[in-house]
Amino acid sequence: MKSKNAEKYILELKNVSKAFPGVQALNNINFNLKKGEVHSLVGENGAGKSTLLKILAGAYKKDTGVITLKGEEVKITDPKQALDLGISVIYQEFNLIPNLSIAENIFMGRAPRKKSGFIDFLKLHDDAVFFLKKIGMKKDPKTLVTELSVAEQQMVEIAKSLSLSAGIIVMDEPTSALTESEKETLFKIIGELKEKEVSVVFISHIIEEVLEISDRITVLRDGEYVKTVNAMDTTPQKIIRMMVGRELKDFYPKIEAKKGKIVLEVKNLTKKSKYEDISFRLHEGEVLGFAGLVGSGRAEVMRGIFGIETPASGEIYIRGNKVKVNSIFETIKMKMGFVPEDRREEGLILSRSVKDNINITKLSGINSYGFVKKQKEEEIADKYRKRLNIRTPNTQQIVQNLSGGNQQKIVIAKWLAIDPRILILDDPTRGIDVGAKKEIYSLINDLAKEKIGIILISSELPEILNISDRILVMREGRITGEFTRKEATQEKIMQLAALKN
Amino acid sequence: MDFKDVLKSTEFGIFIAFLALCAILSFATPNFLSIYNISTVMKQVSFIAIISVGMTMVILTAGIDLSVGAVLGLVNVLAALFITKFGLAAGISSALLCGSFLGFVNGIIIVKWSLPPFIVTLGMMNIARGLALVITKGWPITGLPECFGCLAEGRLIGVPVPVIIMIIVYILGYLFLSRTIWGRYIYASGGNEKATWLSGVNVNKIKILVYTITGFLSGLAGIMLASRLSQGSPITGTGYELSVIGAVVIGGTDLMGGKGSVLGSLIGASIMGVLANGLVLLGVSAFWQQVILGVVIIIAVAGGSMRRKLLSKGES
Numbered sequence: 001m002k003s004k005n006a007e008k009y010i011l012e013l014k015n016v017s018k019a020f021p022g023v024q025a026l027n028n029i030n031f032n033l034k035k036g037e038v039h040s041l042v043g044e045n046g047a048g049k050s051t052l053l054k055i056l057a058g059a060y061k062k063d064t065g066v067i068t069l070k071g072e073e074v075k076i077t078d079p080k081q082a083l084d085l086g087i088s089v090i091y092q093e094f095n096l097i098p099n100l101s102i103a104e105n106i107f108m109g110r111a112p113r114k115k116s117g118f119i120d121f122l123k124l125h126d127d128a129v130f131f132l133k134k135i136g137m138k139k140d141p142k143t144l145v146t147e148l149s150v151a152e153q154q155m156v157e158i159a160k161s162l163s164l165s166a167g168i169i170v171m172d173e174p175t176s177a178l179t180e181s182e183k184e185t186l187f188k189i190i191g192e193l194k195e196k197e198v199s200v201v202f203i204s205h206i207i208e209e210v211l212e213i214s215d216r217i218t219v220l221r222d223g224e225y226v227k228t229v230n231a232m233d234t235t236p237q238k239i240i241r242m243m244v245g246r247e248l249k250d251f252y253p254k255i256e257a258k259k260g261k262i263v264l265e266v267k268n269l270t271k272k273s274k275y276e277d278i279s280f281r282l283h284e285g286e287v288l289g290f291a292g293l294v295g296s297g298r299a300e301v302m303r304g305i306f307g308i309e310t311p312a313s314g315e316i317y318i319r320g321n322k323v324k325v326n327s328i329f330e331t332i333k334m335k336m337g338f339v340p341e342d343r344r345e346e347g348l349i350l351s352r353s354v355k356d357n358i359n360i361t362k363l364s365g366i367n368s369y370g371f372v373k374k375q376k377e378e379e380i381a382d383k384y385r386k387r388l389n390i391r392t393p394n395t396q397q398i399v400q401n402l403s404g405g406n407q408q409k410i411v412i413a414k415w416l417a418i419d420p421r422i423l424i425l426d427d428p429t430r431g432i433d434v435g436a437k438k439e440i441y442s443l444i445n446d447l448a449k450e451k452i453g454i455i456l457i458s459s460e461l462p463e464i465l466n467i468s469d470r471i472l473v474m475r476e477g478r479i480t481g482e483f484t485r486k487e488a489t490q491e492k493i494m495q496l497a498a499l500k501n
Numbered sequence: 502m503d504f505k506d507v508l509k510s511t512e513f514g515i516f517i518a519f520l521a522l523c524a525i526l527s528f529a530t531p532n533f534l535s536i537y538n539i540s541t542v543m544k545q546v547s548f549i550a551i552i553s554v555g556m557t558m559v560i561l562t563a564g565i566d567l568s569v570g571a572v573l574g575l576v577n578v579l580a581a582l583f584i585t586k587f588g589l590a591a592g593i594s595s596a597l598l599c600g601s602f603l604g605f606v607n608g609i610i611i612v613k614w615s616l617p618p619f620i621v622t623l624g625m626m627n628i629a630r631g632l633a634l635v636i637t638k639g640w641p642i643t644g645l646p647e648c649f650g651c652l653a654e655g656r657l658i659g660v661p662v663p664v665i666i667m668i669i670v671y672i673l674g675y676l677f678l679s680r681t682i683w684g685r686y687i688y689a690s691g692g693n694e695k696a697t698w699l700s701g702v703n704v705n706k707i708k709i710l711v712y713t714i715t716g717f718l719s720g721l722a723g724i725m726l727a728s729r730l731s732q733g734s735p736i737t738g739t740g741y742e743l744s745v746i747g748a749v750v751i752g753g754t755d756l757m758g759g760k761g762s763v764l765g766s767l768i769g770a771s772i773m774g775v776l777a778n779g780l781v782l783l784g785v786s787a788f789w790q791q792v793i794l795g796v797v798i799i800i801a802v803a804g805g806s807m808r809r810k811l812l813s814k815g816e817s
């Protein structure tokens with residue numbers, strides 16, 4: 001028997017719950033999806049978005065509740081079955097095989113065969129072109145996936161979903177690795193999917209883009225269903241209030257710090273085909289924002305200054321002293337800290353404790369004859385746990401088990417432990433929840449007050465605009481402009497970041 | 502660490518398995534629990550167990566050292582040679598130096614040329630074994646002074662000297678890994694090498710250090726074996742690398758690096774020793790012993806990984 005909502009909703013979740021030992025990850029969640037609709041799921045980390053996504057993908061089984069698809073109750077028991085039902089999930093980490101071609105990836109395990117049993121490559125490529133065209137991708141289907149940009153890989157994933165005749169595509173943080181222009185392309189594709197009556201479940205941290213792309217938005221908080229609203233009738237402030245259960249006043253708190261002496265001076269830093277002729281100064285207590293698109297060379301410049309990837313030429317002065325340009329050991333000794341973009345790969349030792357991670361930069365200073373002063377070690381860990389409000393039962397906790405926001409705080413804490421004079425933050429709020437973001441903004445303020453010179457790279461323009469005292473814009477490896485906090489606007493920056501003069 | 506953590510630890514799980522094995526064997530054969538037998542087993546285990554301390558450190562950094570058996574063999578020969586030529590003290594210390602140097606060379610090559618440890622130490626395994634044969638022309642070196650024999654055959658308050666040396670090595674290894682900054686760095690670089698380097702830790706130095714320590718301990722075991730057999734033989738320690746890696750892996754140290762302890766390796770080595778001894782006492786043929794040992798290694802690792810999965814499920 002079909003329910004009366006059968007025409008209205010292609011997918012309906014009613015009172016879906018899921019518990020893990022010790023946590024109620026989802027509690028009586030309701031969610032429905034119309035044909036050709038973009039319906040976003042938002043919530044802080046731990047709100048239950050990923051659990052819900054994994055239930056739809058067949059990776060987890062729900063405990064209770066009902067899922068109906070086109071009016072019929074279904075049980076999604078494994079990923080294969082989810083695909084058969086027409087639900088395709090595009091994870092943040094793509095499921096592509098780098099050393100195979102686009103076409104082979106799209107038809108992974110389903111490649112057309114000749115009578116002899118060998119793969120019919122002609123048909124394979126024709127079929128691939130058919131689906132690539134649907135999303136406006138012009139790449140040769142024989143191109144290896146490893147040669148594609150992140151955005152292009154994502155498009156391959158979407159083409160793959162379409163080839164599986166998925167009526168529902170779930171996208172988990174699809175924009176997190178995209179540049180501004182790539183994001184626009186993605187949104188255009190999503191628009192086209194809608195026209196083809198494909199429904200999209202869109203998961204993102206960035207409220208502005210959720211409002212831009214969605215028809216409806218469902219907010220989750222701590223595993224509970226909060227509300228579903230029409231994107232037209234709401235505002236970012238309202239969404240954030242629903243997500244956190246409180247209003248975040250002064251989301252970007254900014255206290256102008258007093259500018260002090262020059263702590264860092266970079267002269268003519270150059271690395272071929274990465275960046276050229278980069279010169280700037282950073283003062284004590286100043287937050288210097290670096291704006292630019294992904295690939296503009298901002299991150300590479302910072303990695304060059306810190307000594308990770310050696311620049312070809314140029315000079316670096318820290319507090320007036322010239323430093324060798326290829327030694328991370330030297331820059332750290334000069335009290336420079338670097339919070340990398342990819343905290344899991346480069347920032348943290350996930351298998352070790354909070355205490356060990358915070359103290360890693362500090363051990364050489366807290367030992368006698370090589371033996372670690374355990375009490376000192378615990379004091380330091382505890383000090384920063386309190387100061388940065390790292391939410392963990394104790395400092396023995398393995399870092400892997402903590403949320404993204406808390407992990408990021410640990411990476412920052414490890415640099416605060418060396419009492420830094422310069423701190424480089426490469427996209428410090430990437431993929432962390434709203435509450436933790438705000439805490440990190442306040443922290444940046446406090447650190448500036450303590451006369452630390454801070455360089456901030458961010459993929460979110462509002463963040464750079466609101467947190468920085470001064471903003472440098474980079475495009476194609478060169479600095480293309482400089483603004484004070486007062487002069488800068490989103491439009492001015494985008495113009496210098498994206499357009500040729 | 503409170504009591505609950507102890508119960509949850511990998512070492513505790515292996516220790517229970519060890520006790521169970523001992524219990525079964527003491528029921529199955531009356532001779533197992535005799536003081537004489539236990540001290541024989543411990544003595545046999547000590548050579549493997551001593552090298553396992555170094556191997557644990559190497560594997561903790563996500564490396565591997567296949568050359569330990571061959572380094573042991575070469576140092577075994579060199580020790581015999583040096584002692585007959587320069588006397589006891591000078592002979593032992595120069596042989597130890599050679600073992601450390603071979604380990605150091607492993608480390609330097611791995612680090613400077615960024616080569617996989619598996620390949621480098623495989624090469625070193627052949628080089629060391631070959632040199633041992635070149636030096637001796639395939640014949641054992643004899644004529645060692647009688648007093649040198651007490652290193653392996655002597656007893657101190659009833660405990661065999663090799664066992665005492667083993668205990669000292671374990672205490673030092675344990676303190677080194679759990680209390681010193683280098684121990685912290687070893688765990689850190691095995692857990693995430695890049696993040697550790699980006700925190701200002703000279704990961705290369707740490708790697709060279711662990712291979713050097715392993716070379717030193719292989720050399721130490723080589724000298725002890727020279728004392729035990731009162732000769733230097735170029736084929737000593739053949740196949741030891743597999744027993745040592747087996748002991749470390751049974752002991753719960755993760756081949757991917759970052760997780761494990763010397764305590765686990767000691768229990769791992771003991772399990773292998775007790776099992777071999779028990780099978781002899783039970784009259785199982787030497788050929789079957791090897792089969793059973795292989796099965797035990799696989800079961801131990803599978804059991805460990807299942808345990809970890811169960812425990813991590815309970816946490817999330």
